[in-house]
Amino acid sequence: MITAIFYRGSFYHRIGGIYKMKLPFDPRQLVGKLFPIVQWSRGYNASTGLGDLIAGVTVALTLIPQSIAYASLAGFEPQYGLYASLLGGFVYAIMGTCPQINIGPTALLSLLTFTYTNGTNSDFAILLCFIAGIVQLIAGVSQLGFLVEFVSLPVVSGFTSAASITIASSQIKGLLGLRFSAETFISTWKGVYQHIGETRFPDTLLSLACCIVLMGMKALKDVRLKDSRDEKNRRSVVLQKLFWFAGVARNAVVVVVASTLAFFVHQDKDEPFILTGNITPGLPKPTPPPFSTSIGNSTYSAGDMFSHLGTGTLVVPVVGIISNVAIAKAFARGRTLDATQEIIALGVCNVASSCFRSFPVNGSFTRSAVSDASGVRSPAAGLYTSIIVLLTLALLTPYFYFIPRAALAAVIVCAVLHMVDLDIVKRLWATSRLDIIPLVGTFLCCLGLGIEIGLICGVGVDVLLLLYYHSRPPLDVQYIDDPQCPHYAIRPVGGLHFAGAERVRSKLSDLKRTKFIAAMPLETLTIIPDNDLRRSDTTDGIDNNSTPETNSIIPAPVDTIIVPSTVVGNGVANLNNAAITSNRNRGSESVVRSASVLVIYCDALYRMDYTFLQSLKMLVTEWSRSGLIVWCDARPLVRDQLNAVLQESLYCDTHQLRTVLSGINIAERAAVTSDTQL
Structure with a gap:
């Protein structure tokens, strides 16, 4: 038992x-859930392994030259790019969920690393990698991934486009063979203008040739032969695959060819090309992240290092999270994406990589696209990529001496130019023109003020737009010219918050003070004739024969009205006092009648904050002096909020509204008769 x-x-x-x-x-x-490899490894077989091996090797051919170039972009020696490419594949294969993602150095994070660590040493970048991983782990464990959704797509697009232009601009000096230091977009072009006379012709010619070859080989990848779909025509199939492989491996091909050329033309005394130089061979020794360092005769403690990194400890991990989640969503293809697990996996990758002297890493869209096109089957492809990087560090680093910096600059420029998104401007113009403001604002601020400040400015513009939207909630006021009881009707949607409290109250107060409908602003009022009353109810989503599913109040009989106790006690007297329109005040039929009844349909209203409720209390007080407000289809939560600030409220369901309005009309007529007798 x-x-x-x-x-x-x-x-x-x-x-x-x-x-x-x-x-x-x-x-x-x-x-x-924490280690997805436990699940997908159960069905792992030789066919899946072969697909991952091909994808892993193909991505490695793209990753190795990119990592060397991105190390230079970050301001460090080339081997640090390989260090950053070493461990991400191993960790993500165990904890990642998206087979296409390859973790390693990227142009954007390399630029941010340079921004926060320029003028220091590699220890600052390694500590930044560790802190970024810790922040990402905290965000993942605390289920804070939803905060990324508050950064809108226009801001992300403006940020990435500006970063791409900044990265490409920073490589101009490499393309022209210039030597000067610059940090920002403006200082880079200022330096180019000042040193343009020092341009080296061999480096310029080599970089131009590399750019042409890279763009041409990229076009080869997209070439489609007519007979390539016919499996019987082997020649076309093989040629199609060769074109595709040449396009994918273009970075490695260009670097190898340029290095070979530099080797043959190299002279001890006179170097025609600026070369990468000596690269420290061997694997990095696993050590804890440095919490103190020395630069020259100065020693920096952990506090000094954190102070120098400043906002980078938040900007770098946030940018990494945005990029990784965006890539995972792009390749999810309808599958459910565990964004929290992706954030945790990225955090572990950065923490582990920092122990192998890596600067911050995240997923690369370019390499992920290459992996997807290579037929990747599972995250195990990252294992094969990291193994090739490990062998490269152990055996091939002495041969990297002759890599021309002009070739690496060409690789970076051709890799980031496609990140500039121009099509989004057309899409925003056709769909939501107001969103162009954060796009352009982020773009200009990133170029003029710096990448990290530009991103913060873009988020700030988004916040201002949210406040603007909340301060102008949709409030369609309609005048229902019902022969029984003419009234105003509004249907608020969503939540009503403090930002729009005064605007809504002012709008409805002006409506109450208006004596004739003809004086109402046309943009806030729709006049509905008597014969269109039934049609207007249908248009507004009001069905007299049904009760909304969201209404949890038990419907009363048709002849029963849910009214406050004072109304029940005094019969129609209160309804008489609430009516502002009387027969004696109505002019000729050509003059549109005014109304004292306001019907608020609450079926689409789910919440009101405290400030709005207080403003609403003042509105009800003003309106109730000579009119009446009817709350129709109020949810239980909304009803509780209203009861907390209003003493007496008149509630009803949709199918009871006609009876309520009839009762108000009877009270109005009784008031007119009583006044006439007096």
Whole structure:
């Protein structure tokens, strides 16, 4: 016999007279969620492994020259780019969920690393990598991934486009063989203008040739032969695959050819090309991240290093999260994406990589696209890529001496230019022109003020737009010219917050003070004739024969009206006092009648904050002096909020509204008769 008891949050099962604790969660499910390799490795076979091997080798041919170039972009020696490419593939293969993603150095994070560590040493970049990983882990464990959604797509597009132009501009000096230091977009072009007379012709010619070859080989990847789909025509199929492979491996091909050329024309005394130079061979020794360092005769403590990194400890991990989640969504193809697990995996990659002297890393869209086109099957492809990087560090680093910097600059420029998104301007112009403001604002601020400040400015513009939208909630006011009881009707949608409280109150107060409908602004009022009343109800989504599903109030009979106790006690007297329009005040039929009844349909309203409720209380007080407000289809939460600030409220369901309006009309007529007798 097995019995169970619950004690202090845990279950205990009694088996054979012994109580054994049962955890409130399944450890196997937790391990499988935290380490997805446990799940996908069960069905791993030779066919899947072959696809991953091909993808891993192909990505490595793109990654190795890119990592060397990105190390230069970050301001460090080439081997640090290989260090940054070493461990990400191993860790992501264990914890990642998207087969296409390749973790390693990217142009954007390399630029940000240079921004925050320029003028220091590699220890600052390694510490930045560690802190970025810790922040990403905290965000993932705390389920804070949803915060990324508050950065809109126009801001992300403006940020990446400006970063791409900044990165490409920073490589101009490499393309022209110039030597000067510059940090920002403006200072780079200023330096180019000042040193243009020092341009080296051999480097310029080599970089131009590399750019032409890279763009041409990229076009080869997209070439489609007519007979390539016919499997019987082997020649066309093989030629198609060769074109594709040449386009994918273009970076490696250009670097190898340029290095070979530099080797043959190299002279000890006179170098025609600026070369990469000596690269420290061997694998990095695993060590904890540095929390103190020395630059010259100065020693920096952990506090000094954190102070120097400043906002980079937040900007770098946030940018990494945005990029990684965006790439994972792009390749999810309808599958459910565990964004939290992606953030945790990225955090572990950065923390582990910092122990191998890496600067911050994240997923690369370019390499992910190459992996996808190579037929990747699982995250295990990253294992093969990292193994090739490991062999490169152990065996090939002495041969990197002759890589021309002009070739690396060409690789970076051709890799980032496609990140400039011009099509989004056309899409925003056709769909939401107001979103062009954060796009252009982010773009210009990033170019003029710096990448990190530009991103903050873009988020700030987004916040201002959100406040603008909240301060102008949609409020369509309609005048229903009902022969029984003319009234105004509004249907607020969503939540009403403090930003729009005064605007809504002012708008409805002006409506109340208006004596004739003809004086109302046309943009805020729709006049509906008597014969269109039924049609207007249907248009507004009001069905007299049904009750909204969101209404949890038990409908009363048709002849029963849910009214405050004072109304019930005094019969129609209160309805008489609430009516502002009387028969004696109505002029000729050519003059449109005014209305004292305001019907607020609450079926699409789900929340009001405290400030709005207080403003609403003042509105109800003003309106109730000579009119009446009817709350139709109020949700239980909305009703509770209203009851907390209003003493008496008149509620009804949609199918009861006609009866309520009839009762108001009867009260109005009774008031007119009483006044006439007096």
